[in-house]
Amino acid sequence: MEYSEHNRGAKLLTVVDLFAGCGGLSLGLEQAGFETVFVNELHPDAMKTFVMNRPNSPIQNTKYQVLDILKLTRKKADLTSLAAHLNKQYKGIDLVVGGPPCQGFSGIGHRRTFEVTKEDIPTNYLYREMAKVVAEIAPKAFVFENVRGLLTSRWTPEGEKGEIWKDVLKTFSRITVKVNGKTLSYQIGYELVYAKDYGVPQNRPRIVMIGIREDIPVATSSKLVGNGLLPQPTGGAPDPYDLLSDLVDPKWVPGGSTLIYPKEARSAFQKLLRDDPITGKILAKGSPISDHVYSNHSELVMKKFQYMIEHDGNIAASMKTKKFAQRLLPEKWGPGGPNITATSLPDDYVHFSQPRVLTVREWARLQTFPDWYQFNGKRTTGGRRRAGDLEVGDWTRDLPKYTQIGNAVPVLLGEAIGNHLKKILGVK
Missing domain, CATH: 3.90.120 (DNA Methylase; Chain A, domain 2)
Known part of the structure; x- marks a missing residue:
């Protein structure tokens, strides 16, 4: 879609959170000065967790919530309509973030009892749906995050190591949007980051990709984290x-x-x-x-x-x-700091x-x-209910409190990313 940006005056930066889980990333961004204006999360319990902790948020209005992202992206007209509404309501969206389900890429989530190849797991393709949303909304920036295993995963046992990440990177690199009559792409940087480097009391490696719309000036450098699009480590994990x-x-x-x-x-x-x-x-x-x-x-x-x-x-x-x-x-902690990763167990x-x-x-x-x-x-x-039963095509799963928390992006990591993006977007 195409839209025209206008001066918005002093207000919070806006974020659309896809596959939001219980809200760790959004909470970190909110602590940095963003406001969540639309949320997508498939599981009702996680969605309720997200919404009930934001009593004064726009997402209290159910039209700013969607459970199944495919209901939003399956019909392009529906997605185009939502994007137009959000951009008109907020005079341009600053950020779209998302961490598509990772059970097919995680060594923990893809349990050894499941004899299913990654190309047969429907949720492994949801990054494409996120890309569709980015392409329609045309935000100033986007953040994609996922588990470390995504970097080396194969679609099939015979596939090439890292082929799934190549597909993800290609998908987001090809996004183009129209803003003020111009066709724009996104500058992209990515890095494997460790939560402990940002004050989080666990190791927790995550692959984080950030895209900045090319009309936003950015001084990038290969010597910086994620080519300068990701924040420098702060340390301080207790x-x-x-x-x-x-x-x-x-x-x-x-x-x-x-x-x-x-x-x-x-x-x-x-x-x-x-x-x-x-x-x-x-x-x-x-x-x-x-x-x-x-x-x-x-x-x-x-x-x-x-x-x-x-x-x-x-x-x-x-x-x-x-x-x-x-x-x-x-x-x-011993030498090197936190050496654990909280998961769903x-x-x-x-x-x-x-x-x-x-x-x-x-x-x-x-x-x-x-x-x-x-x-x-x-x-x-x-345990098995936390991942569904992939062997029989059962994609439903329980999402208890421990699992919601274990699946989340650490709040302080989200806040560090938010503070860095504010600087890139020209907000003090």
Whole structure:
């Protein structure tokens, strides 16, 4: 489509979030000064999480929400109509972001029990739908993010290593848009980034591609991250103790929950996550806290976890099982900083001081979600239900709270990207 831009005056930058999940990327961008004006997310629980945390957002109006992106892109007239409406309403959209489902590219998500090639998984082609949306809306910039495995994935076992990424890159590189009568393409840069380099307390590698419309001047350099289109690392990832120690409740019991903060915030990071956006104050000891619910571990499991705590994460031979793969979350990171990646599995890590796995609230902190952020849906579910059953063509799946959080873009990484894009787009 073609549209004409006008001076918008002082207002928030606008973002359209596709495949938004529970909203980690959007929240980071919002903290940097963007406003989400349209959201797409297939799973109802994740969509509800996204919407309920934004009570004053335009997306409270259901016309600015869509579950299945194919319902938006299948008919070009529908997409053209939406793009025209958004561009008229906001006098041009600044940013379109998206992280199409990655279960076919992730070594974790594409489970070994599924004998299905990547070219047979419909969700593996949704990057093309994102490209269609970018081409119609013609934003000043777009952000595509996904798992590291996308860089080396093949469509079939006999295919060429990295062929899927080549297709993704080609698809976005070919986008052209019309603005003020001119046909424009996008300057593109990409990089494999590590969340720990942007203050996030986990490693979490992600491939991030950024496109800047060619009428936006950018000083790029191959020596910079993503050719200058991605932010330089900031560091500052907190140790687990500085992240979680204020949530340690000495009265916890398996299967129980902690309903109020058991301690005052001590570290700067704890204060950051306990900042109340309504009052602007740090939530004090005794204030309500949500999603701090404990798994109902058996005595045998707790004994195993306690042994790990007392023996630097090691496990006695008599306690080992074939499926045992849990690691002890340390109080302090070793050399090199965070060396973990929070995924969708709540029992991946054992707490550094209590014989239990992390709660949803603690899991959310690993992704730098603030404590006021709420999550909708089941707490957890069976492993196979988290990915559907690809062998029989069942693409539906549960998306419990742990999985929503594990799938999210870390909030602080999103904020770093947002602050960098503001500079590129000429906003102070």
